[in-house]
Amino acid sequence: MTLTAPSEASAGPSPAASSRDLSRHPVALDVQHLVKGFRKKTGGSLLRPQYSESRAVDDVTFQVRRAEIYGVLGPNGSGKSTLIRAMSTLLIPDSGEVTVFGLDVVRDEAQVRRLLNRVSVDAAFYKKLSPRENLLYSAQLYGLSPEVAEERALETLKRLGLKEKAFYEPLEEMSRGMQQKVAIARAFLTSPVVVLLDEPTTGLDPKSRRDVQEFVLELRDVHQATIILTTHDMPEAERLCDRIAFISGGRFVAEGTPDELRALAGEGKSLEDAFIELTGEDLEEKGEEEP
Ligand SMILES: Nc1ncnc2c1ncn2[C@@H]1O[C@H](COP(=O)(O)OP(=O)(O)OP(=O)(O)O)[C@@H](O)[C@H]1O
Numbered sequence: 001m002t003l004t005a006p007s008e009a010s011a012g013p014s015p016a017a018s019s020r021d022l023s024r025h026p027v028a029l030d031v032q033h034l035v036k037g038f039r040k041k042t043g044g045s046l047l048r049p050q051y052s053e054s055r056a057v058d059d060v061t062f063q064v065r066r067a068e069i070y071g072v073l074g075p076n077g078s079g080k081s082t083l084i085r086a087m088s089t090l091l092i093p094d095s096g097e098v099t100v101f102g103l104d105v106v107r108d109e110a111q112v113r114r115l116l117n118r119v120s121v122d123a124a125f126y127k128k129l130s131p132r133e134n135l136l137y138s139a140q141l142y143g144l145s146p147e148v149a150e151e152r153a154l155e156t157l158k159r160l161g162l163k164e165k166a167f168y169e170p171l172e173e174m175s176r177g178m179q180q181k182v183a184i185a186r187a188f189l190t191s192p193v194v195v196l197l198d199e200p201t202t203g204l205d206p207k208s209r210r211d212v213q214e215f216v217l218e219l220r221d222v223h224q225a226t227i228i229l230t231t232h233d234m235p236e237a238e239r240l241c242d243r244i245a246f247i248s249g250g251r252f253v254a255e256g257t258p259d260e261l262r263a264l265a266g267e268g269k270s271l272e273d274a275f276i277e278l279t280g281e282d283l284e285e286k287g288e289e290e291p
Pocket residue numbers: 038039040055056074075076077078079080081082083
């Protein structure tokens with residue numbers, strides 16, 4: 001798999017997250033004062049409905065450098081998916097700006113889509129068709145040749161631990177974990193240099209979770225991909241992320257390396273302690289159950 005960023009040569013494998021100095025890497029993703037709200041019906045009558053506006057993402061600013069894994073950690077409803085959707089050109093921000101290697105996600109949408117792709121648990125597929133058929137269909141939409149697409153998809157799926165036989169079986173007969181791997185393979189058909197992973201391991205069994213996590217680390221270390229991932233899972237965030245932002249009520253309440261965030265809570269404290277202290281919320285209570 002070849003991932004190429006604009007005017008960037010590939011560097012070698014990266015050291016462990018804790019010792020990585022990314023300060024000389026270019027900024028891959030720049031989010032400035034992003035706001036996205038939704039109108040919700042709060043009452044009134046059929047003819048005169050009443051609405052209130054609530055901000056799912058409320059003035060969020062951050063930057064992610066090339067070959068960095070940046071985690072957004074927050075409970076259900078804190079705005080993680082909305083943030084990912086706004087960064088991936090699926091939602092138009094109410095205000096603020098998102099740029100990918102200097103390209104604006106709204107103004108330069110077509111160019112941004114060539115650089116960035118998103119994987120989400122709600123990925124839509126033709127469930128009666130096989131991964132192969134689904135991926136070849138997507139490849140056609142992306143303008144890729146079927147041969148290149150098939151080779152790339154098989155390579156990703158094997159790397160993710162999916163048996164080749166499953167490539168030809170209907171998707172509806174597959175577990176959620178297997179379908180998630182197909183969604184990841186689809187996102188990688190376009191060899192994106194910026195990857196948005198919306199809860200990539202939620203609901204997966206431990207083996208599939210590990211397969212996906214190792215793939216994410218490999219993307220960064222071997223292919224220099226820039227990865228933004230959302231999660232409820234503290235150990236996952238600690239294992240994968242160079243830096244983490246805590247999100248609560250649509251706002252970033254803290255940002256830093258796992259060590260920096262732990263230090264904010266005091267000596268000997270865990271990342272979870274830091275999360276509770278800084279957000280006033282308990283991730284475990286509100287997050288999804290482990291499978
Ligand atoms: N299309 C929509 N219309 C109206 N409200 C929405 C819409 N999408 C999200 N919201 C609201 O925005 C807020 C943030 O939702 P979002 O899905 O971004 O949170 P999340 O952190 O990704 O949650 P989860 O962990 O459950 O996926 C919630 O209050 C949600 O109800």
